[in-house]
Each structure stands twice: as structure tokens, then as C-alpha cells.
Amino acid sequence: MVLNVLPNGDSDTTPIVKEADAAGAYLVTQWNKPADLNPWDGYDTWISHITFDGVDSGRQIAEAMFEQMGGSGGIIALQGILDTAAAKDRFTGLQEALAENPDIELLDEQTADFDRTTGFEVTKTLITKHGDAIRGVWAANDDMALGALQALEAAGMSDVAVVGIDAVPEAVQAVADGTMTATVSVDGPWQGGVGLAMGYCALTGELDVAGLSNEQRAFFAEQTLINAENAEENLTPKADLEDFECGNLFDRVTGPVS
Structure with missing residues (x-):
């Protein structure tokens, strides 16, 4: 077997x-x-x-988001299942990127369990708490990022940079469409x-x-950052x-x- x-x-x-x-x-x-x-x-x-390398992917999407934000502003972070190395390492990557970008403020971070519905609910709560101070959403995977995107769209906050990890087809399409900033494949x-x-x-x-x-x-x-430059060519996964x-x-x- x-x-x-x-x-x-x-x-x-x-x-x-x-x-x-x-x-x-x-x-x-x-x-x-x-x-x-x-x-x-x-x-x-x-x-x-x-x-x-979760540290590397967490840092890559953070840096892409910070660039989209113009190097300053407030962000929220959605963590994954905390018992996993992936969640821990990806958040460490975000923390490393924050240390190198003092004009970016982490307004809040909460776990959303790598789940889209939970990501939606947590983001909705954090929007109520922080409002227009949120200029970016860092999510430890695409499911949470897509949930966050739904919450932001419902709140009329379409100009917030959103990033995730995994390059699921819906997220890659969102990057190609310009509604998400980046993901990692x-x-x-x-x-x-x-x-x-x-x-x-x-x-x-x-x-x-x-x-x-x-x-x-x-x-x-190996892993690859997917952004506006290469999203179209990554829309259809191939082996x-x-x-x-x-x-x-x-x-x-x-x-x-x-």
C-alpha cells in the first residue's frame, strides 16, 4: 500500500x-x-x-499587502488552527514583516481556524470594532481571506488589501480580478x-x-507568490x-x- x-x-x-x-x-x-x-x-x-516554509509565505503575502497599502496603515490578521505548524509559522512571517515596516499597525489578530465562514464572522466583528482604520487583511489561508473579502464587500470596504495562502482557484481568480492582492501557491x-x-x-x-x-x-x-502579474497564468492548475x-x-x- x-x-x-x-x-x-x-x-x-x-x-x-x-x-x-x-x-x-x-x-x-x-x-x-x-x-x-x-x-x-x-x-x-x-x-x-x-x-x-510558512514563515516565508507569511512574510511574502504581508510584504505584498504592505506594498499595496503604500507602506502604512492598519491591518487585521486572521490566524489558522493554532495547533498546526503552518499557522504558527505563517504568523511568524507576518510578525517579521511588521518588524521591518514600522508604519504598518497590527490593529487586531484572531484565529479563524482556516475556515471561510469563521473568517467572514471574525472579519465582520473586527470591522465593527476598527472600521475604516482597517486598510489590509492578512489571512493565513485563502478560505479565511475569501471569507474576509465577503465581509468587506458587505461593509462597502472594497479598497482594503486582502491576502491569503494556498492559491485555491477562487482566490487566484480574485487576484486576477483585482479584489485580492496576493496568495501563495x-x-x-x-x-x-x-x-x-x-x-x-x-x-x-x-x-x-x-x-x-x-x-x-x-x-x-518550492512555493510561488501569486499576484496581479502572474495570476492569469495560474488560473488553471496543471500537473x-x-x-x-x-x-x-x-x-x-x-x-x-x-
Whole structure:
């Protein structure tokens, strides 16, 4: 068996890994794992853990938003599920960007659980609290950003910069239309295929799991800022089958997960 799994939170990863290992199933995990749990710690069939640099993506969308705002003004932040590394790291990226841009003020930050409806409700509450002082909305994913966008449109605040992460089609379209400022793509088609490709290559003997480096077994993969300049070309997600050939599986590694 081959499994390509996105655990809901860091605490879910350990039981998934142990069950897969006990069954002899090849496993690739994505996004969430405890910092002290690693594929090379005695797990023969846990091939790799793939994630993306949340600090970098959180900072990238913040900087794009600050530029759209002209370098000054108040913002609100919508955090994700706080038990996940993605939520923590992305917010750290925002904090780093804020430290470098003293004319941007963080008016408020609340968790909206990576959920669109919650993002709408939280933004609506924060609009009531802060009103026209809000010039930007930083959201830790696109679902919350799209919820925030709905709340802003309902309040007649169409000139507020809104950013998210994930490059879901509706968000990319919003960037192309100019209603959102930016999102970050981690290439969903590649994510969906590469873990299964790794398992297939291991099953067929074309990938020697024991011979992989630690960097190949837990790594950050490439991500791309989507803004007005490149949104149109990213409207339709595409998979390149060459990426899934056994010799190309690690071409998108940008660094080890430390």
C-alpha cells in the first residue's frame, strides 16, 4: 500500500506513522508533524515528510499587502488552527514583516481556524470594532481571506488589501480580478501526485528509502507568490508528469526541515 497523507494537526501524525509502519505501508506525510518526529528515526517505510516554509509565505503575502497599502496603515490578521505548524509559522512571517515596516499597525489578530465562514464572522466583528482604520487583511489561508473579502464587500470596504495562502482557484481568480492582492501557491497538483509517486518508486525498487539523505526525507518544497502579474497564468492548475518520474522526485527541495 502507498499513502500520501495530510494530517489535520501535528498530534495526528504520530499514530498515522506508527500504523503505516506496522503495516509495512509506504507513507509520505505533508505539512504537519511534531518537530521531534522524523522519518529517519527507525521508520523504514515512512519515505518523506514534505512541507513548505510558512514563515516565508507569511512574510511574502504581508510584504505584498504592505506594498499595496503604500507602506502604512492598519491591518487585521486572521490566524489558522493554532495547533498546526503552518499557522504558527505563517504568523511568524507576518510578525517579521511588521518588524521591518514600522508604519504598518497590527490593529487586531484572531484565529479563524482556516475556515471561510469563521473568517467572514471574525472579519465582520473586527470591522465593527476598527472600521475604516482597517486598510489590509492578512489571512493565513485563502478560505479565511475569501471569507474576509465577503465581509468587506458587505461593509462597502472594497479598497482594503486582502491576502491569503494556498492559491485555491477562487482566490487566484480574485487576484486576477483585482479584489485580492496576493496568495501563495504550493502547487496542489504536484502535492497530490508526488507522494504517491514516491511510494510507487519505492514499491518498484526504483527509490531506495534507506539511501535517502535526511534532507530528502524531511524537506521544504518550492512555493510561488501569486499576484496581479502572474495570476492569469495560474488560473488553471496543471500537473507535469515529468515531475513524478523516479529521478525527479526531489527536484523541488529548497532546504531541510530542521
